[in-house]
Amino acid sequence: MPTLYHIGFGPEDLGDPPPTLALLSGDPQRASQIARTKLQKVRTLSENRGLNSYLGLLPSGKPILSATSGMGAPSLSIVVNELVQLGIRTIIRVGTSGSIQEEVPPGSVVISKAALCRQGAANDIAPPEYPASADPFLTVALVEEARRLGIPYALGITASVDTFYEGQERVGSANPHLLRSLQGITEEYRHLRILNYEMEAGTLFKMGNVYGFAAACVTGVIAQRTRAEEPLLDAKGLAVERAIELAVAVAERFA
Ligand SMILES: O=P(O)(O)O[C@H]1O[C@H](CO)[C@@H](O)[C@H]1O
Numbered sequence: 001m002p003t004l005y006h007i008g009f010g011p012e013d014l015g016d017p018p019p020t021l022a023l024l025s026g027d028p029q030r031a032s033q034i035a036r037t038k039l040q041k042v043r044t045l046s047e048n049r050g051l052n053s054y055l056g057l058l059p060s061g062k063p064i065l066s067a068t069s070g071m072g073a074p075s076l077s078i079v080v081n082e083l084v085q086l087g088i089r090t091i092i093r094v095g096t097s098g099s100i101q102e103e104v105p106p107g108s109v110v111i112s113k114a115a116l117c118r119q120g121a122a123n124d125i126a127p128p129e130y131p132a133s134a135d136p137f138l139t140v141a142l143v144e145e146a147r148r149l150g151i152p153y154a155l156g157i158t159a160s161v162d163t164f165y166e167g168q169e170r171v172g173s174a175n176p177h178l179l180r181s182l183q184g185i186t187e188e189y190r191h192l193r194i195l196n197y198e199m200e201a202g203t204l205f206k207m208g209n210v211y212g213f214a215a216a217c218v219t220g221v222i223a224q225r226t227r228a229e230e231p232l233l234d235a236k237g238l239a240v241e242r243a244i245e246l247a248v249a250v251a252e253r254f255a
């Protein structure tokens with residue numbers, strides 16, 4: 001098999017034994033942070049299109065990938081498809097999200113057991129009503145590690161949508177008109193006990209169920225939508241560090 005077109009590396013780049021688990025960040029800087037701070041003997045596989053991918057060893061010596069999905073489901077779907085073609089069988093999304101519940105504070109993490117998947121790309125993979133559910137074993141492991149490490153977490157349902165502004169009911173943006181169908185949607189989701197907004201988990205979960213790989217998602221909470229629309233940069237560092245620490249601890253158990 002040649003180099004995969006978008007991710008920019010192929011089977012011959014993966015070493016022996018090749019990794020079967022990938023930590024997948026939306027942000028290439030986070031993929032790099034994971035590699036730099038948590039892995040040993042790191043090799044940059046590609047920085048094609050900003051889809052930075054790193055191969056490295058966990059402290060136990062097991063190889064994993066730290067890769068980038070880019071923002072949103074279309075980009076994630078391409079990266080995940082190509083990673084699975086290369087033999088990846090476990091994917092943990094390490095992301096950021098905005099809380100819509102008062103009791104899920106910035107700086108904490110959300111472990112998604114399933115997603116409300118309002119994402120167009122996912123409809124090319126399975127019907128809208130197909131379950132966007134996370135792998136139960138990975139998800140329980142994330143909860144166990146959060147408890148062991150003393151990381152504040154919430155376990156629940158995530159809303160995965162296609163847009164950061166309109167789809168997450170942000171009104172203070174360049175768009176002067178929020179569709180009537182989106183006005184009040186956050187309040188409705190709050191009553192449905194959805195915890196947070198982000199932009200990839202639902203499609204990742206559906207892909208996991210259809211393709212037959214294990215998928216999970218942990219996101220650091222960087223916005224409190226019960227109070228404001230803007231991301232809180234002061235909370236971001238800790239939230240992301242916690243999400244990374246959890247994902248790496250679970251990777252040790254599943255790689
Ligand atoms: O921080 P990442 O992993 O990119 O995740 C979140 O951040 C981006 C929006 O700011 C979207 O990709 C959303 O899902």
Ligand SMILES: O=c1cc[nH]c(=O)[nH]1
Nearest residue numbers: 096097098197198223
């Ligand atoms: O509010 C937020 C924060 C991060 N990512 C999102 O998609 N929404």
